Amino acid sequence: MTITRRKFLEAATATAVAGLVQPVLAQAASPDKVLTAQTGQIEIRAGQKKLDIPVWGYGGASPGETLNVEQGGTVSLSLKNELPEDTTIHWHGIRTPNNMDGVPGLTQKAVATGGAFQYRFACDDAGTYWYHPHANSAEQIGRGLCGPLIVQEQRPLAVDRELVWVVADWQVTQDGQVSHAYSNMHDNSHAGRFGNLITVNGQRRPLIDVQPGERIRLRLINAAAARILSLDIPGVSGWWIALDGQPIEPRGLRGDPVYVPPGGRADVVLDIPTGMDPGKILEIADATYRKQRNTLASFKLSGKQVRGTPLAAPQKLADNPISLPNLDGAELKEITFEGGAMGGLRSALLDGEKLPIRQLAQRGALWSTNGKIWSSLDEIAQQDKLFNLDTGKSYVFRLQNRTAFPHPIHMHGHTFQVIAVNGKKKSTPEWRDTVLVFPDEQVDIAFVADNPGDWLIHCHVLGHVTAGMIAAVRVG
Ligand SMILES: [Cu+2]
Structure with missing residues (x-):
């Protein structure tokens, strides 16, 4: 570096x-x-x-x-x-x-x-x-x-401290061993594999000393196979300032929930409160799943106060040098995801061969992309790509989730703007490389195909990748 x-x-x-x-x-x-x-x-x-x-x-x-x-x-x-x-x-x-x-x-x-x-x-x-x-x-x-x-950033945000948190989860069996079974038909056909032990940087519920009045930039990375994260931090005011690395207009933590799906990242600015007793514990929890509030980590107030008056809300960071798609001239491409449990998929082309769902399931191919499934990366490499895109041209991919589960769709080599959800245009489109598409949702993403090569577009629920929810497009 x-x-x-x-x-x-x-x-x-x-x-x-x-x-x-x-x-x-x-x-x-x-x-x-x-x-x-x-x-x-x-x-x-x-x-x-x-x-x-x-x-x-x-x-x-x-x-x-x-x-x-x-x-x-x-x-x-x-x-x-x-x-x-x-x-x-x-x-x-x-x-x-x-x-x-x-x-x-x-x-x-x-x-x-x-x-x-x-x-x-x-x-x-x-x-x-x-x-x-x-x-x-x-x-x-x-x-x-x-x-x-x-x-x-070349002009970094002024904070007292940066924290980088990699969130992962592990499946611990009843006898206290970590299970290394990473693939099974049930998980792969449902929401993916959830662990029962969540870690932050390889530690369970770390306790981190913080000072009153301190401003912290937390960089959250979701490395879990299937678990979606959202943050609930009672007593602490904060702002989401970037998602998937891309700056957004700062948005209060207490607003609508922001979901950080597998593969996704979020940058959050947190202001540690003043006027609380030393030793006070502030909990950082994931509150995505009902009936399942999970503590990720805790802050413990200690040391002397950094400042008495809270700082002003953070300004938006400078945008990255990503080409803006030309929406007027963009070509629309539809990508429909089907399959999984309760999905109603009847057949699909597996490596070019049309097979009924029963045979697909026997071969572990459970999720289709525009009616197609590839059994391996080698097949993806050798066969026709999902689309051939012209270098330098703008495209809108309309991602349609016709399954019963949410899928974080990740695209390689390009960062895209989320321009509409269910046909409703976003007034301020935000950049992502991984976008969560909920069941029956339709999400339009736009980008300039300016990076030549063969690029994957796939779900980041890892068990879904195993079960075929992965395809490639060719640029150039
Ligand atoms: Cu998926």
């Missing part, structure tokens, strides 16, 4: 003016940085018990180290594979050249055990991103392979 000294000093100066402390960027990594995918172990305290969870992680840790780069800087590192199977790294949300996208069979050869692959790409867009494998994803991400990739 390259962070120029001048840029760093500029950022530091801007900070001094505001009287606030910026997080220290990680040291600029040398180009021969190595990230090793290997086995490891994390220890999780669950009540009185300690759980030793065997993981697959970058550097043996889960999550792997936070990669920091300044906007416009370059990530350059070598992935070394010491896992017992093939792997790759996909840079979720980063608009990399196609050969850096990390999809085995489609954009690169899988990295075999003992092998290595050099990744090098520029990060044009500031924001919160993450990296994970795109090979055998349900198991490899499920076992812990993931890490944050933070691209700092």
Whole structure:
């Protein structure tokens, strides 16, 4: 990672003016940085018990180290594979050249055990991103392979502290072991695989000391296989300031819920209150699911007050340099998702062969995209793509969810604007790379197809990927 000294000093100066402390960027990594995918172990305290969870992680840790780069800087590192199977790294949300996208069979050869692959790409867009494998994803991400990739703004938001939280969940069996069964017909055909132990940066309900009056920027990354997150933080005022790394007009935490689906990220500014007793605990909870309020972490008030008067609401961060789609000239393409339990799918083309639902199910192919399912990334690579798009042209993809479950639809290589939901136009369209589409919902996304290559578009519920909810488009 390259962070120029001048840029760093500029950022530091801007900070001094505001009287606030910026997080220290990680040291600029040398180009021969190595990230090793290997086995490891994390220890999780669950009540009185300690759980030793065997993981697959970058550097043996889960999550792997936070990669920091300044906007416009370059990530350059070598992935070394010491896992017992093939792997790759996909840079979720980063608009990399196609050969850096990390999809085995489609954009690169899988990295075999003992092998290595050099990744090098520029990060044009500031924001919160993450990296994970795109090979055998349900198991490899499920076992812990993931890490944050933070691209700092050239003019960062003034805060006292930054926190990066990778939320994951694990399935712990009754005898206290972590289950490594990452795929079954029931989960894959319903809402996906939910764990019963939620972790933040590999810890269960971490307790974090905070100071009264402190302003914190929380970067939330949802690395869970199926769990959707939303935040409920009683007693703390805050604003959503970016989603999927892309700045939004700051929106109060107490407004309509913001859902962060699997694969999605959110940046939140939190102002720790003053005037409370030292030792007071403030809970950060996920309140997405009824009857299931889950504490993610807690803040504990301690130390001296940072300021007495609350700061003004944060300003919107600068937009990233993403081409605006030309909606007048955009071509409309419909993408209809069908299948799953209670979905009514009767047949689909599996690798080009029309099969009834019973045979599809026998082969684990449960979700169709425009009536088609591909059995593997190799099939996706070899067969006709879902669409061929012209480089430089604007497109509207109309995503139609004709299933009984929500699906976070992620597109590679491009960041899109969500322009309408159920035909209702958004007055201020927001950028995303992963958009949650609820059952029977129709979401229109628009983008300029300006990144040539073959790009996946898929659901980020990992069990749904296993069951075929994944396709590719060709740009150029
Ligand atoms: Cu899905």
